[in-house]
Structures are given as structure tokens and as C-alpha cells.
Amino acid sequence: MFHLDEKQLYLSFWRVVTYAGIHYTQGMKSLVSGIQPSGVPTIGHILGTVKNWRHYQESYRCHFFIADLHAITVQQDPAVLRANSLKLLAFFLASGVDPKKSSVTIQSHVPQHAELSWLLSCFTHLGELSRMTQFKDKSASHSTKAEPFGLFAYPVLMAADILLHEADFVPVGADQKQHIELTRDLVIRFNHRYGEVLKMPEPIIPEFGARVRSLQDPTKKMSKSDSNAQGYISIDDAPEVIVKKIKKAVTDSVGVVAYDNERPGISSLVEMYSVLTDQSVDAVEVAYQGVGYGKFKKDLADVLVSIIEPIQIEMKRLLGDEDYLDSLMSAQSRLVISRTAPYLRKIKDAIGLL
Ligand code: ATP
Ligand code: LTN
Numbered sequence: 001m002f003h004l005d006e007k008q009l010y011l012s013f014w015r016v017v018t019y020a021g022i023h024y025t026q027g028m029k030s031l032v033s034g035i036q037p038s039g040v041p042t043i044g045h046i047l048g049t050v051k052n053w054r055h056y057q058e059s060y061r062c063h064f065f066i067a068d069l070h071a072i073t074v075q076q077d078p079a080v081l082r083a084n085s086l087k088l089l090a091f092f093l094a095s096g097v098d099p100k101k102s103s104v105t106i107q108s109h110v111p112q113h114a115e116l117s118w119l120l121s122c123f124t125h126l127g128e129l130s131r132m133t134q135f136k137d138k139s140a141s142h143s144t145k146a147e148p149f150g151l152f153a154y155p156v157l158m159a160a161d162i163l164l165h166e167a168d169f170v171p172v173g174a175d176q177k178q179h180i181e182l183t184r185d186l187v188i189r190f191n192h193r194y195g196e197v198l199k200m201p202e203p204i205i206p207e208f209g210a211r212v213r214s215l216q217d218p219t220k221k222m223s224k225s226d227s228n229a230q231g232y233i234s235i236d237d238a239p240e241v242i243v244k245k246i247k248k249a250v251t252d253s254v255g256v257v258a259y260d261n262e263r264p265g266i267s268s269l270v271e272m273y274s275v276l277t278d279q280s281v282d283a284v285e286v287a288y289q290g291v292g293y294g295k296f297k298k299d300l301a302d303v304l305v306s307i308i309e310p311i312q313i314e315m316k317r318l319l320g321d322e323d324y325l326d327s328l329m330s331a332q333s334r335l336v337i338s339r340t341a342p343y344l345r346k347i348k349d350a351i352g353l354l
Contacts, residue, residue, distance in 0.1 A: 031060040032167035032201075034067040034107065037084035038074065039224030041091050043233040043304060047209035047275050048173030054096025056171065062102035063165045063336070064092055069107045069114060070158070073151040074138065074225075087315070089325060091235055094314035099328060107161070109333035112340045116160035117153070119347060123189055124156050128182055134175065159183040164340050166199040174210040175221060177203055194350040209275040215249040218264035235312065239305045246301040257288035257296045266293070273300045276307060 033049055035041060041050075056062055066088045071081060085106060097104055107113050129135065132155055139147040158179045162170055163186075170180055180203040187198045214220045214231040222232045233242055251265040259267045259281045273296075274281045288296050318325065 028059075028061045029168040030166055031056050031062045031169040031171065031204075032064075032162050032165045033062075033171050034065040034070070034161060035088060035092075036067045036071040037081060037088045038071040038076065039084065040087065040234045040236050042212075042222050042224050042235070043272070043308070044173070044212035044222040045224075046095070046235075046307070047212050047272065048206070049171050050092075050095050051209070051275075052171060052206075053092075053102075054098070056169075057096075057098060057101040060169065062097075063167075064097050064102055064104045065110075065161070066092075066106045067161070070154060073148060073154050086319065086325060089329070090315040090318040091311065093318055094311045099332060103332055103336050103339075104328075105332045105336050106329055109329060110336050110340065112164055112337065112344045113157065113160050116164050116344055116347065117157040119351065120159050120163070120186055120190075121153060121156045123186055124159075124182075128185070129153065129155060132178060132182070134179070155179045155182050159186050162201050163187070163198050164344065166343065167201045168199065169204050170201050171204040171206075173212075173221075174205055177205060197347055197350045206275075208271050208281070212272060213264060213268040215245055218250060218268050233304060233308070235308060235315070237308070239309065242304050242308065243298075243301040246297050246304065249297065251293055255292055257291060257293065258285050269297070269300055273303065276300075276303050 033053070035045055035050075053062070053064060066085050068081065068085050071084075089104070089106070092104055093099070129152055135147075135152055135154070138151055155178075158176075159182060162180070162183050170176075170183075172180065180201065183201060187200050190198050212222045214222050214226060215233070216228055216231040220231075224232060224234065226232055230245055230248060233245055237245070246269075249265065249269060251269070252263050254263060254266075257266065257270060259270045261267065270281055270284050273279075274284045277284075279287075
């Protein structure tokens with residue numbers, strides 16, 4: 001199936017046009033994004049990033065991946081990790097990622113990610129890593145001095161994910177902005193020393209939906225690793241569960257459906273509804289003027305069900321076809337390895353590695 005050798009593939013990548021069924025146009029900008037299989041994706045992932053992936057792949061050379069090496073920075077049960085990784089792959093496909101237009105891999109199947117991460121770690125300062133807020137939050141659950149080194153080094157692996165694919169754009173939720181800033185600093189530092197080798201990436205953070213809040217504690221981000229399942233809407237939730245969770249979502253006693261920084265609970269629901277229905281927040285406020293929270297929550301739950309249900313049906317179909325998922329994973333990883341290996345060689349040459 002793969003007749004081009006690595007060199008031919010690399011040379012031809014910028015002008016050819018079809019390889020392994022994927023069509024690329026010369027000069028197309030590239031885009032990279034990933035999600036960790038550290039749980040089951042939530043509506044936060046859809047709004048913060050995945051919602052637009054199907055559109056991006058029409059205009060950009062896209063690479064999407066399941067960040068399993070990131071997930072093991074916190075302890076994972078092996079069987080659960082395997083199941084969540086496959087489920088996430090099915091979620092990507094069911095959300096519109098088309099392997100004929102984009103590449104899609106399991107991060108650990110492409111060893112170049114981890115290899116570039118080591119190279120970049122030699123250019124990263126300890127002080128930079130200790131300022132990362134996600135490290136501070138996630139390490140809080142460990143006793144001091146027992147935080148895994150991988151959790152500390154995680155932003156370097158994220159920089160490698162982005163730079164290996166020479167990404168122009170990186171669509172992420174607001175919590176990832178700091179990691180992309182670190183990646184940009186690494187590009188400046190590396191290129192200052194070795195010339196224009198690494199490509200400068202730009203984050204794409206949506207104006208609305210970039211930080212969907214927990215339904216139970218709206219001061220926090222909705223998280224798939226929340227110990228309280230009432231705090232998130234997961235892609236596994238049945239319609240009646242979604243309705244119940246939205247009904248119980250924390251709001252306030254004001255009773256006005258509006259976006260108001262002083263009232264994060266209702267504001268988060270209004271923002272969710274506005275993004276899911278492609279309306280402005282103002283339009284949602286006008287539509288629900290004088291209407292109580294009950295009716296608004298019911299409508300929001302209906303919209304959520306109408307978005308999640310078709311994804312669930314398609315995921316179930318895909319997860320029932322293990323042979324397809326297996327052959328997709330191996331074909332895609334071979335494609336991505338042959339595409340990234342020559343670029344990694346170029347980076348090693350710049351550093352002076354034989
Ligand atoms: P966890 O929710 O388990 O803490 P995480 O958010 O740290 O996971 P990923 O699941 O890998 O990590 O996130 C993948 C992408 O989804 C990132 O771009 C992240 O910013 C985005 N994302 C995750 N949760 C939300 C949310 N609640 N609102 C908006 N975007 C989100
Ligand atoms: N760190 C991200 C997931 C992630 C990612 C990436 C996103 C890992 N590598 C590269 C975009 C590009 C997270 O935890 N949310």
C-alpha cells in the first residue's frame with residue numbers, strides 16, 4: 001500500500017497531492033490537536049475544540065491524535081486506558097474526522113513524539129516548567145516530592161507534538177494557552193541557536209466555549225477526570241442522564257437567563273446553548289426573556305441530546321468493528337512515521353547529532 005520510500009515521501013509532501021488516500025494542496029497550512037484518553041470526553045471537549053475539526057480539515061493539512069503518552073502522567077489502569085484510547089479514536093471519527101482528509105494516530109504509535117520531546121527538554125528551563133498552572137493543579141494530589149517527572153515534563157511533550165508536525169495552528173481550550181506559549185518560546189530559543197528549523201505555531205482558542213464550566217462547581221472547568229460525574233456531560237451519558245444532570249446544574253436564585261460574570265452557573269449554560277445553536281449570547285438572552293430556568297434547561301438538554309446521540313450511535317458502530325480500527329491505526333501510524341521521520345532527522349542534523 002505504501003510505495004513511496006521515506007525520502008521520496010518527504011520531498012514530495014509539499015507538492016504532491018495524494019498519498020495513502022489523503023489529498024494535500026501545495027502550501028496548505030497545517031493544524032495539530034490532541035486529546036488525552038484519561039477518561040471519556042465531555043461536552044467541554046466538543047465545544048472547546050472538536051466542534052470545528054471537521055471544518056478545519058477542509059482548509060488545512062490536519063493531524064489529530066490520541067495523547068496516550070500524556071494520559072500516563074497520571075496513574076491509569078491498563079485495561080481502562082486501552083478502552084478509553086479506542087473510544088477516543090471512535091469519538092474523533094464519529095465527530096467528523098475523516099482519515100481520507102486528515103491523519104489520525106495514537107501518539108505512542110509514532111515514536112518521533114517522544115524522541116523530539118527529549119531533544120526539546122534539553123532546551124527547556126526548569127523555571128519555565130515550574131510556572132505551568134496545569135502542573136501545579138495536577139500535582140496537588142501528590143505528596144511533595146512524589147510528583148512524577150512526566151507530569152512536570154508534560155508541556156515539553158506537548159511542544160514536541162506540535163513542532164513535529166510543523167503546525168501553523170493549534171486549536172485548544174483556554175487551559176492550554178500557557179503550554180502553547182512555552183512552545184513558542186522554545187521555537188525562538190532553538191531557531192536563534194540553529195537557524196529557521198522549527199515552525200512557529202499559533203493557538204486557536206474560540207471566543208465562546210473555550211472553558212466550559214463544571215455543572216456542579218461553575219468556578220471550575222468541566223473535566224472528564226472530575227470525581228463527581230454530576231459535574232460533566234460525558235459522551236457516554238444516556239439522554240435521560242443528560243436531562244437530569246442539566247436539571248440539577250447549579251445556577252442561582254435570580255431567575256434571569258443571562259450571561260453575567262457575577263453568576264457563573266447560568267452564564268456557562270447560556271454560553272453552552274449559544275455555541276451549540278450557533279446564536280449570539282444576546283439572541284439567547286432575548287429568546288429567554290421572562291422565561292424561567294426550568295424551560296431554558298429543558299431546551300438546553302434537548303440540544304445536547306440532539307448533538308450527542310448521533311455521535312454515540314456512530315461510535316457504537318465503529319467500536320463494533322475492531323478490524324477496521326486496527327487497520328486504520330496501523331496504516332495511519334506508518335503514514336505519519338514516514339512523514340515525520342525526515343523532519344526529525346533535520347532537527348537532529350541542526351543540533352549536530354550524527
Ligand atoms: P481533563 O478534563 O481530564 O482534565 P484535560 O482538559 O486536561 O482533561 P484533554 O482532555 O486532553 O485534557 O483536553 C483536550 C482538549 O479539550 C484541550 O484542548 C482542552 O483545552 C479542551 N478541553 C477540555 N476540557 C474543556 C472544557 N471544559 N472547556 C473547553 N475546552 C476543554
Ligand atoms: N495537553 C493537552 C492535550 C494535548 C495537545 C497536544 C493539544 C497534548 N498534546 C498538542 C494540542 C496539541 C491537554 O491536556 N488538554
